[in-house]
Amino acid sequence: MYNSPVLFFESVTLTEKLSPKTHFVKAAIICDEAYKEEAQQLQAQLYDTPSDTLIFENPADVRKFIVEQKMGTCFYIVANWDDAVTIFSTAVEEGVSEEELQVKTIGEKRKYVYCMKCFTPSEIDTQAKQVQCGCGAHLNVGPFYSKVRKGYIGYPFVPEAEGVM
Incomplete structure (x- = not known):
């Protein structure tokens, strides 16, 4: 099955400086x-x-x-x-x-997390490792980007104490 490319926060096509590719005509x-x-x-x-x-x-x-x-x-x-x-x-x-x-x-890049509890993507801070979804779920932001879900997978967790976020 073919998954077409998607531009996301850590996409291989993103670059800080454009550089010529010599093998193109x-x-x-x-x-x-x-x-x-x-x-x-x-x-x-x-x-x-x-x-x-x-x-x-x-x-x-x-x-x-x-x-x-x-x-x-x-x-x-x-x-x-x-x-x-x-x-x-x-x-x-x-x-x-x-x-x-x-x-x-x-300018600013955008990063999204896909909540595995409410099944919706949300924009998050680009450095965030843990976030709270609009549905209230606490999420660990996973390392994998889902082209289908258009976001990094957010794994729900139960915070052990106040101030975890």
Whole structure:
């Protein structure tokens, strides 16, 4: 069974610095207007690799831009977390693999825990190891991310004393 890639807090496609991948024949850069300078810096690093840049405004433009690219294109995404997730998801829907994607998010990343008691995901602090779900359950944040549940698995536990959290 195929599980399509998902952009999450510790995704392999996330990077602090975009770097050219030399084994691709073309580069496609998708960024928000605010991060255009970052895209220009990357373009300068690509040397002789042909590249196209799209300034992200709406998902329909992204889909059209991705579909128009040739096979062997590496996609670079520079955006805030919410826009990066939208662009990443669109790219995956159109058949782009994780190998062909590199994502740099500007600003805060988001992390989610999936409660095994009430079966809902909740946003949590990125450093949290234990949280309390909206349903009241105390959860240990597990190390595994569920692409299906869209969150790190939260294992319920009974706190032994006040102040455990």
